[in-house]
Amino acid sequence: MARTAAEQPSAGPALGISGLRVTKGGRRILDGVTFDVPHGSVVGVIGPNGAGKSTLLSCVYRHTSYEQGVVRVDGRDVRTLPRRELARLIAAVPQDTAVVFDLTVEEIVTAGRIPHAGPLGRSRESDREVIDRCLRRVDLEHHRHRSVATLSGGERQRAFLARALAQEAPLLILDEPTNHLDLANQEQLLGHVRDHRGTVLIAVHDLNLAAEHCDLLVVLAGGRTVRTGTPDEVLTPDLLTEVFGVDAHVVPHPDSGHPHMIIRSRAPGRARAGGGRDGSDSPAGGEAERLDRPAGPALR
Numbered sequence: 327m328a329r330t331a332a333e334q335p336s337a338g339p340a341l342g343i344s345g346l347r348v349t350k351g352g353r354r355i356l357d358g359v360t361f362d363v364p365h366g367s368v369v370g371v372i373g374p375n376g377a378g379k380s381t382l383l384s385c386v387y388r389h390t391s392y393e394q395g396v397v398r399v400d401g402r403d404v405r406t407l408p409r410r411e412l413a414r415l416i417a418a419v420p421q422d423t424a425v426v427f428d429l430t431v432e433e434i435v436t437a438g439r440i441p442h443a444g445p446l447g448r449s450r451e452s453d454r455e456v457i458d459r460c461l462r463r464v465d466l467e468h469h470r471h472r473s474v475a476t477l478s479g480g481e482r483q484r485a486f487l488a489r490a491l492a493q494e495a496p497l498l499i500l501d502e503p504t505n506h507l508d509l510a511n512q513e514q515l516l517g518h519v520r521d522h523r524g525t526v527l528i529a530v531h532d533l534n535l536a537a538e539h540c541d542l543l544v545v546l547a548g549g550r551t552v553r554t555g556t557p558d559e560v561l562t563p564d565l566l567t568e569v570f571g572v573d574a575h576v577v578p579h580p581d582s583g584h585p586h587m588i589i590r591s592r593a594p595g596r597a598r599a600g601g602g603r604d605g606s607d608s609p610a611g612g613e614a615e616r617l618d619r620p621a622g623p624a625l626r
């Protein structure tokens with residue numbers, strides 16, 4: 327990716343967030359959030375519902391204003407950057423990709439090239455190559471002429487990822503990009519994220535995906551940064567109880583060795599056939615009775 331002199335990475339972090347404070351509707355949503363994102367890293371923002379993850383991300387791509395603090399991309403205060411320059415530095419996929427206008431997939435992805443358009447907004451041959459490549463990367467080439475309004479949630483999310491990739495910005499921001507995706511597409515999308523040649527800041531709910539794909543994690547709770555570090559440092563049983571209110575086993579993933587969380591249910595659950603909750607080989611009594619019953623009418 328060719329970068330202009332203004333876009334050459336600085337010696338400092340790719341993204342620096344310092345003392346960020348946001349108040350909405352009389353409520354403090356972010357309170358002194360501070361962390362750095364090193365160049366070339368994938369940094370996950372995790373935290374329970376309402377922790378402030380989307381608000382934080384939208385402050386970075388300047389969709390939400392903040393009353394205190396500084397956000398710097400490559401050392402430059404985002405509030406001072408002209409729109410077009412900001413769009414060359416930061417590409418974002420927000421959580422809500424609902425579309426108001428009836429645009430095709432190709433038109434959505436083409437919009438990613440606007441910050442690079444030549445004089446009079448004309449597109450160039452090189453733009454076409456980037457658009458084709460990005461459509462292929464998210465496996466939507468065959469849907470390029472479909473209206474985005476007719477796509478499934480997962481397909482739409484991939485179309486917006488393609489638009490962000492087409493922007494070729496050194497900082498990619500993704501707000502829960504996997505929430506509409508099936509297992510194969512989750513893995514594929516996070517593979518694209520890992521292959522991205524720049525820096526990535528990503529909000530994720532699935533902590534196992536975060537552990538596998540992020541170099542560093544930032545934990546938000548109640549609008550504050552409560553822990554930062556590698557997945558190994560951050561994803562401890564204590565933190566999972568304290569911040570997410572769950573009891574969990576944290577074990578090394580058998581393939582990668584990264585932390586893998588297995589939630590210990592606090593509610594009485596159903597027994598597994600051939601292995602009861604008590605560790606015996608027979609299912610719990612009530613369950614056995616149900617299993618022995620003759621089959622009822624088929625579900626319609």
Ligand SMILES: Nc1ncnc2c1ncn2[C@@H]1O[C@H](COP(=O)(O)OP(=O)(O)OP(=O)(O)O)[C@@H](O)[C@H]1O
Nearest residue numbers: 350351353355373374375376377378379380381382
């Ligand atoms: N305009 C607003 N007025 C009042 N409160 C708001 C406003 N916008 C957001 N909030 C509140 O700010 C808090 C943080 O919201 P945000 O969407 O950033 O959280 P989140 O961590 O991304 O949540 P989730 O995991 O559910 O997506 C929430 O409690 C939300 O209700």
